[in-house]
Amino acid sequence: MFSQRIEWHTTPNALGELLARKKDAGRPLLDLTQSNPTRVGLEYDSEAILTALARPGALVYEPDPRGRPQALEAIAAYYHGLGCPLGADQIFLTASTSEAYGFLFKLLADAGDEVLIPTPGYPLLAYLARFEGVRAVSYPTRYDETNGWAIDLEVLEALVTPRTRAVLAVSPNNPTGAYLKPAELAVLDDLCARRDLALVVDEVFADYAGPQAPPQRLGTVAGRTRCLTFVLNGFSKLVALPQVKLGWIAVTGQATKVRAAGQRLEALLDFYLSVASPVQHAVEPLLAGRHAVQRQIVARLDANERWLRQQAAQTAHCHVLRREGGWYAVMEIRDALGDEARVLGLLERHNTLVHPGFFYDFQREGFVVLSLLPPPGIFQAGAAHLLA
Numbered sequence: 001m002f003s004q005r006i007e008w009h010t011t012p013n014a015l016g017e018l019l020a021r022k023k024d025a026g027r028p029l030l031d032l033t034q035s036n037p038t039r040v041g042l043e044y045d046s047e048a049i050l051t052a053l054a055r056p057g058a059l060v061y062e063p064d065p066r067g068r069p070q071a072l073e074a075i076a077a078y079y080h081g082l083g084c085p086l087g088a089d090q091i092f093l094t095a096s097t098s099e100a101y102g103f104l105f106k107l108l109a110d111a112g113d114e115v116l117i118p119t120p121g122y123p124l125l126a127y128l129a130r131f132e133g134v135r136a137v138s139y140p141t142r143y144d145e146t147n148g149w150a151i152d153l154e155v156l157e158a159l160v161t162p163r164t165r166a167v168l169a170v171s172p173n174n175p176t177g178a179y180l181k182p183a184e185l186a187v188l189d190d191l192c193a194r195r196d197l198a199l200v201v202d203e204v205f206a207d208y209a210g211p212q213a214p215p216q217r218l219g220t221v222a223g224r225t226r227c228l229t230f231v232l233n234g235f236s237k238l239v240a241l242p243q244v245k246l247g248w249i250a251v252t253g254q255a256t257k258v259r260a261a262g263q264r265l266e267a268l269l270d271f272y273l274s275v276a277s278p279v280q281h282a283v284e285p286l287l288a289g290r291h292a293v294q295r296q297i298v299a300r301l302d303a304n305e306r307w308l309r310q311q312a313a314q315t316a317h318c319h320v321l322r323r324e325g326g327w328y329a330v331m332e333i334r335d336a337l338g339d340e341a342r343v344l345g346l347l348e349r350h351n352t353l354v355h356p357g358f359f360y361d362f363q364r365e366g367f368v369v370l371s372l373l374p375p376p377g378i379f380q381a382g383a384a385h386l387l388a
């Protein structure tokens with residue numbers, strides 16, 4: 001009766017089962033997977049946010065498939081600030097970045113077509129592709145201590161088939177934190193232009209550079225490619241308000257392709273009109289308020305990371321990988337324990353939740369992923385169990 005697209009749902013994993021038991025038993029957790037910014041003790045300007053969401057214009061329904069023009073202008077101004085002169089007509093609102101992926105897969109691919117996604121990478125991408133009948137094919141990114149993470153561009157190109165429709169990149173990547181480098185972008189741009197593929201770059205963490213960010217990092221890839229390029233972002237990370245539900249797609253690249261894509265995207269969006277009016281009226285003030293919350297988040301990420309590095313340096317077996325940006329730390333642990341046993345043991349004995357590397361498709365055992373967002377007290381207590 002049900003579609004194959006959601007078939008994985010029938011088999012819960014061991015970590016999910018144990019977590020459900022802990023929650024049922026009312027155990028307080030040291031949750032080092034927490035990436036909900038509204039739950040980690042940040043100070044928001046509540047009055048400004050609520051005022052922005054209660055503007056009188058929100059009482060009127062004025063559907064526009066692209067989004068309210070003033071909202072598009074405010075987002076275009078954000079890209080201008082990054083040195084990229086985008087027109088408001090190149091921006092399309094969605095209810096979230098995840099929803100934006102769904103629209104792009106509808107726009108670019110037929111059932112059975114393929115898109116290339118990074119590994120290690122954000123697990124949701126493969127599911128979002130699958131919901132549209134699209135096959136996600138993983139390309140490798142590799143780590144070395146001197147250079148950090150880099151895309152294996154040769155393997156990526158070898159994975160392109162006649163059914164490939166798009167190359168997806170996340171900059172900085174979740175969970176590895178690697179920004180797309182100018183040289184990588186140049187190769188991807190050339191490949192996509194030659195093979196008539198679209199480039200999709202998810203920049204939801206782009207404003208969260210860490211102390212090890214490369215000086216020549218790209219603030220955005222918008223406006224820097226010839227190939228048809230879709231740049232994704234949204235309010236859940238950029239202004240740390242996942243609950244207001246706003247994402248967008250910026251379309252850039254060769255002008256005729258941008259126009260053709262824009263017309264089709266607008267037609268698709270018109271069937272859903274999924275972005276609520278209050279947030280469309282709030283875009284300008286909410287964007288303007290992002291710096292105060294971003295500063296707190298960057299300070300939190302850096303402080304937790306610094307503490308973790310200091311502690312890991314005192315062990316023989318734990319090592320924190322280089323983080324150029326984003327909200328996560330990847331820790332390599334050299335011991336005889338398997339990753340599943342490690343995360344289950346931590347949860348069972350210490351009520352501490354971390355993600356095993358295999359959730360993100362790390363190619364071998366020995367990695368855990370920690371959110372750097374939790375308050376320092378929780379982060380340090382949980383990470384101390386892990387380090388021990």
Ligand SMILES: Cc1ncc(COP(=O)(O)O)c(C=O)c1O
Nearest residue numbers: 096097098122174204234236247
């Ligand atoms: C790389 C990446 N893209 C997109 C999203 C989802 O963003 P949204 O809440 O706008 O759907 C996330 C959420 O964690 C993410 O890590």
